Amino acid sequence: MTSIDRKIITQNILKLIDSNGIDDTDFANLIEKSNRTLARIRKEEALFNIEDINIASSFFNRTLIELNSPKIKIEEDSRNILKQIHKDNVAYYTIFEKRPSITYAITFYLLNNKQFCSSGMIVDEIKKFFESFGWNYSSSYISSSMVRNSKYVSVAGTEIVDGNRVNIYKARKIFENN
Numbered sequence: 001m002t003s004i005d006r007k008i009i010t011q012n013i014l015k016l017i018d019s020n021g022i023d024d025t026d027f028a029n030l031i032e033k034s035n036r037t038l039a040r041i042r043k044e045e046a047l048f049n050i051e052d053i054n055i056a057s058s059f060f061n062r063t064l065i066e067l068n069s070p071k072i073k074i075e076e077d078s079r080n081i082l083k084q085i086h087k088d089n090v091a092y093y094t095i096f097e098k099r100p101s102i103t104y105a106i107t108f109y110l111l112n113n114k115q116f117c118s119s120g121m122i123v124d125e126i127k128k129f130f131e132s133f134g135w136n137y138s139s140s141y142i143s144s145s146m147v148r149n150s151k152y153v154s155v156a157g158t159e160i161v162d163g164n165r166v167n168i169y170k171a172r173k174i175f176e177n178n
Helices: 006-019 024-030 036-043 050-059 078-087 090-097 102-108 114-118 121-132 137-149
Strands: 155-160 164-171
Touching: 006 036, 006 050, 006 102, 024 036, 024 078, 024 090, 036 121, 078 090, 114 121, 114 164, 121 137, 121 164
Parallel strands: none
Antiparallel strands: 155 164
């Protein structure tokens, strides 16, 4: 039998949190830990304990064997799959009802939008795109998130809107779906 590696399990749980757009505060509350504790785990200063792992296993619908695997497989539509699985579990379902993290929205939705990848979009268009999924992010939050996610997004130019110069954001070439 393979031994349990809490470091691998912790890394996989963090990947699952990020790839499902789960807010760190929501996950910390779920496992009854502080935000500070989760921040320490993200910095590799601590690991999830057995109780946390059991909750994560249930929440992400993963076996201990899957969580202990060095190469965990995450389905493309994982968030919606989990939302459907947990539709009768109020404690879990309400987390999926909230808007996802903006990094998730950018990575899994915006970077798959043909207009964003080919010609780019201004913040107002990105805001409307996210609103089509029921996710409301402020324009300033979107704008600062574009800068924070410069690994995936670049400024492709500017245009004048209502007398103001605004940036046109576009997927970096390596992320275009062309």
